[in-house]
Amino acid sequence: QKEVEQDPGPLSVPEGAIVSLNCTYSNSAFQYFMWYRQYSRKGPELLMYTYSSGNKEDGRFTAQVDKSSKYISLFIRDSQPSDSATYLCAMKKTSYDKVIFGPGTSLSVIP
């Protein structure tokens, strides 16, 4: 079993839809959680960074962490074609630990 799992998709939604992206993980020691976005042939870029359980909102993006279920989510409201990319969850155990990435979910937002 991999440490971090994601549904690889591809996920295709119409413009304006609400998108839900999810990750599960197996190691309860993870405390820091991130979502990265990666466009084709580019390096990933950070979208959201959260510590422990709870919600965090930034514009159209909301990150949720449920440590009791070992489950994290990223919601995208009013999705746009420019949101079409691969979304990678990432996490680490301590502030100075290495960052482990999930396999990514490919998202297409259709105009």
Place this chain on the structure above:
Amino acid sequence: GAGVSQSPSNKVTEKGKDVELRCDPISGHTALYWYRQSLGQGLEFLIYFQGNSAPDKSGLPSDRFSAERTGGSVSTLTIQRTQQEDSAVYLCASSLAADTGELFFGEGSRLTVL
């Protein structure tokens, strides 16, 4: 430039040859990571340097892989006796301090082993 710079951007080599991939992190960034991304796959952790601490090499897939970081700045990833399964994009990232989640990635070095 102000970003993470990687070279070469593309490398085609023959099976059995050695290759070196270079990463220039953002100036002042103390943490440096190498990841590998195969076609359609996520990021596979390889190695992590943090300041003057011993590097975390737990992700290196075999003893053919090694990396060093000189002067706390530039890093080189070396793959000896390359195999076809080594074909992938090798991504380098740096961060200002390891206690943030923000890694700044380069655009990667695409390695093809024939």
